[in-house]
Amino acid sequence: MRAAALALAAALVGCARPGEQRALDDALVGIADDAGLHVVITDRLGAVRALTPGRLELWAAAPAIEVTVDVATGGAGRWLITVNNALPDAELREGGAPLGVAVPAPRPTVLVRDVDLSPGRHVLTIGPADTTGPLRIAAMADIQTGLPTVDDVFAAIATTNPRFVVCMGDLTERGQLDEYALFERQLATLPVPLYTTLGNHELWAEAARYQGRYGPASYQFTFHDVAFTFADSGDAGLDPIVEEAVGDLLATAADRQSLFLTHFPPVDPVGIRDGAFRSRRDAQRLIGTLATTGVDLALYGHIHTYAEFEHAGIPAFVSGGGGARPERWDGIGRHFLVIDLAPGLPPIVGVRRVD
């Protein structure tokens, strides 16, 4: 019995940082080397989905991304560059000038260009022309078993004309390949891109499936002078690597409007339920960081309900209405948030029911 107790203790100690490897793997996302090309997505804001002779396929994790392509002599020539999850009005540019010939794409969020790449370094940008002004986005989380009908949610979101959608994780129920495939088929209903982090349900299978498709789980992008910082809390907490990196990212955004997004609410608005971080003290340390770095709005999922609350005076929302089995008796069901952001004004958040 004592041996069993020691084994149990060892096992528990051994998994004290379940998110560590995922945090390390995040740093390797967005890099590929093959077919005479070396591709690096700046700040890991995306994933390289395919790199084969003549074909480069990316997934954008931000409205505007920069990709550095080093072309070896053997890699020079015609390339078909496909960027998934792009803004409909995004353009591929090099040195500020449009690059390549447009090729018909299957949906508005896919950008395809036929490009002639010469040997040497090419710094490409994929993004829209607009960089300032008011911004409307939608936010959602927790699709899970609702995947077969999440097109309803996407269609409802489309009617609100957001620039893009942010998602706080749990795209799938079990992280299975067919679930990811279905999720992307359902995205066809959505005329704008969706930027997300992972949830605990993506961790039912290897996290690499997520990172290989959608990029890092923790990252930050800035659009219209609003910083969007996503953090991987899939294990009901932030790994110290993530916590430190997120703290640094949030600090860089302290002088602009700043949104923080992660799957688990650090502290459940219904405290006694504790559908939150596995350590409340870790959660409170994070909330302290959000407060000191001037975060304007915090968005969470995981709990399949809608809740509006504050922590450390920061407006916070739980929106877990993407279609997963809902919390009963909360009177909300499937829903999403519509968020209007304007320079110098606090975010205005509304909730829209789908059913």
Added chain:
Amino acid sequence: MRSLRPCAAAALVAALAAAPLARPATAAPTIVPASPAVPPGASPDATPAAALPDVAPPDASPAALPDATPAAPPAVSPARRAAAIALAAVPGLAVPGLGARVVGERRAARRLLALRALGLGAMVVGGAPLLVTYGSAKLVVPGVHLAVAGSGLFLVGWWADVYAAAGGGGGPPRRRAPLELAADATWLDDAYHGARDLIGVSGRAHRGRWTLGARLASGHAAALVQGRLDAAARVWRPDARATGSAVDVRAAVDAIADRDDHLTTVTGELAARGRLHLAELDRALAGSFVELDAGLGLQVAAYRAGDADLAGVLIGRFAGGVYLPCARGEVLVFYDHRRDTLAGGLPAGRAAGFFGSVGAAAEVAVTPAWTATAALELGSARLVTIGVRRGLR
């Protein structure tokens, strides 16, 4: 400091093994005459500690409890006992009382069946609605309390079957001194800060049904300071010095200031704690106990910037343990559903964010006045605490 007697050595072995002590098949139960000094309302079988004349008398000798049977336990061969332990440990998880039944303790087996059925019922009644409603906020308080308490009865009932199959071996509960002063050292390790340490001092006074306690701990160059005040009233078997079956209602204020995290929390708690010496179920279970906590708390968190937050805390805990021979103390293992403590909750894989911490605690009297204490808690962080306690009259 006195040298250890053989009985004390056995107690230390039991504490280290944290497992039921096998009793020789032919051993007769120790029958101790009832103490005339038992306070009103206490267990009627409180006895003097024959092995430790300087120690306050144990409060509930198992052999003399109301439903204890004076007859010797059935003779069991070593092979049968080994089989009983194995059966209790593995299929016994699903078949309540299997081990006790194999060693001929049929009454204990029936009582354990009832205990575990009660636990399973509470788990289902509390947990099923939470599953069906996907954690409805309206059901959290009764649901989680029932689920935690039910899990405690179910799991401790399982462990008690292994204990009975092994022949028991625990001793009677110990009586605490009226005034206790303690010092301890805690090693705290979490993923974010690494290792930190705390040195703590505490005191506890018992009078009648009342207990008052205070603790102050500080460490890591005073960057981490913890203070706690608690008071308890024993509402069943109202002798606060007893460690046998009882129910306490307790209130506490716990404050932690962590300069590393720029975080200060103050938590008010109101909870009930019940302990059942399983000798009250059957003689074969004498020396083992189950303990349940249920309550609520309210926590204020203050950060370096921004407004302070107020959040609820659900207090739910269960423990199972054994009293050490000769009223030397006790060893227990526990599950604590709270995740707001220094330990936090277990990184439990797919279930992360649902579970609290697990741990073990022991207190062993090394002399009549001095007690060694140790505790281990595993959650997001790992805590190891060792200490000494001095009992004063």
